[in-house]
Amino acid sequence: MNFSFELHATDGKARTGVIKTARGDIRTPAFMPVGTAGTVKAMMPGSVRDTGADILLGNTYHLMLRPTAERIDRLGGLHKFMNWERPILTDSGGFQVMSLADLRKLTEKGVTFKSHIDGSKHEITPERSMEIQRLLGSDIVMCFDECPALPADRKTIADSMRLSMRWAARSRDAFGDRPGHALFGIQQGGLEQDFRAESAQSLIDIGFDGYALGGLAVGEGQKAMFDVLDFAPDMLPQDKPRYLMGVGKPDDIVGAVARGVDMMDCVLPSRSGRTGQVFTRRGVVNIKNARHADDPRPLDEDCTCPACQNYSRAYLHHVFRSQEIISSMLLTWHNLHYYQELMAGMRRAIGEGCFESWQRTFHQSKAQGDIEQI
């Protein structure tokens, strides 16, 4: 079975549909939980699926360093290794080389760097990135790209974007013909409309199964990101999925979907679960706060996740304060459940043509803030 994308409905610029892959369907707009090192932290894969996730993201950079792509390949691939049978998207390693590794050296050929784990020396080129992602068995492979830190001057952004476009062509060549597996190009160009257009055209000329919006959610702020999303998705093909990388907070996600984005990923719901930050329809709750110590109510009385069905805020406060592992387990589950419910709500609203009123309700509910202290 080959990779395909069906659009079922649009509402304004928002779209809903399904990406069909050999390992199952991905309902869009889709949120992809991040399973950095072969696990969505503090979650069993079955529980991740229970939240409604159709696809996970794996990090090439982390997996190539430990346990290594070659080892995962010998063990039958990442799906089997981590016990997740459904689709996996892997990033190219580029972004995390830039943010995590030591002593990076960037050339036309690729990047050399030292591992943040043990200082060992590694190289990623577009060709090596394609090889690693093939060894992992990724269903959706990302082109190897470079993402400059913002703010940067126009020349830096243009040079970097054009390097990424040359790497995109090399990635396409190295990926070859792999039925059932998809390769996504990544649009760059910072906040500059002309560079975004040039990048999109370069990618379209090469031809990809899907198109990502890269170089956003890197500290530019929501307004700047939305300004780019007001024009950048329109530059990409209508009939292919559009993936906004590394986004985001719930209102980032809603705003991105409203601007035509189909896929997103972010560590926020899982990372926040471990630090006691909880996402609810009424905004963020910090479970560490003493106001919860005697509160018999659930985080959200309408939420159907195990944390809300079976536990009081007082319990969640207690286990967070006591640094019990179940705190990370329950809060991560809740956050991922919240994110998937958010996506499901948007898919329904877009399908029914009422996404604008859905968005109003979303923002009103969030603006209410948390329930009154008891």
Added chain:
Amino acid sequence: MNFSFELHATDGKARTGVIKTARGDIRTPAFMPVGTAGTVKAMMPGSVRDTGADILLGNTYHLMLRPTAERIDRLGGLHKFMNWERPILTDSGGFQVMSLADLRKLTEKGVTFKSHIDGSKHEITPERSMEIQRLLGSDIVMCFDECPALPADRKTIADSMRLSMRWAARSRDAFGDRPGHALFGIQQGGLEQDFRAESAQSLIDIGFDGYALGGLAVGEGQKAMFDVLDFAPDMLPQDKPRYLMGVGKPDDIVGAVARGVDMMDCVLPSRSGRTGQVFTRRGVVNIKNARHADDPRPLDEDCTCPACQNYSRAYLHHVFRSQEIISSMLLTWHNLHYYQELMAGMRRAIGEGCFESWQRTFHQSKAQGDIEQI
């Protein structure tokens, strides 16, 4: 419904039966996982039940300090708080005051100490221990006792045992009449047969719903413990459950059951799960060892726990080395599953009158050691 104990079969000194409580049956011999601070670490309560556990142990000392017994009472009791509807046994707090708290002061009245968490000052007396355990909603309440560190001279052991017996009488008085809730006495007397006999008679004169063997598994070694277990359980009533506190390794447990013990608890399976020590029929496996890095085989190919059904040793090694939370989740689940399978195997063997041959098989399997390296 009241508390009762039915013996179904004996084989040598080993016994199998059922303890009936208002919150469900406890099949004996029973192993009680430890849920120190309102959670069996790294496990959802439903998963603990799935391993076969009929009852959990909660620690009075930890819970009285955080979140406090009064708070748990206000929130509806420990069962509701931690989402475990089945029986809970709570210890008296005595043992952990001795092993964890600072600046302990022991008098006839009780013990004063400083919290190891925040240095706050607390007192536990037999009466306060009964009150705390009532506030928690414990199904099986333990007498407040004192347990001297071994080795100690005979006078120290005798004085301590007699203090514990006076406290047992005060615990009995303070406990009062609570239908559906049981109070267990605790035999002390170190390794001394005459003191164990005196202690047993004191407890029988007071009258309890069950009898624990205290002051063992405190560093005396397996041989010394088994020597005491060769005579001490026989001093306790045949028609009441016998509970060996804080035991132990799998072969400690098997040896204790062979000597007439019905109930045990220990942090070992859960704590070991977090440190990478795995119990299997073929002995202990240290998942941290590099020999597992490329091993596609499960921990135990005949084990039906999720860690063995869904993951390779290579994966478990990887997530342990990467300090991923799922490592603690999977290894704890496996260890608790192994312990409950051990208990189920003993219950079957005692019921069928073949416990001696079951023990031979157990020891032979363990003596084989782990499977050969690939």
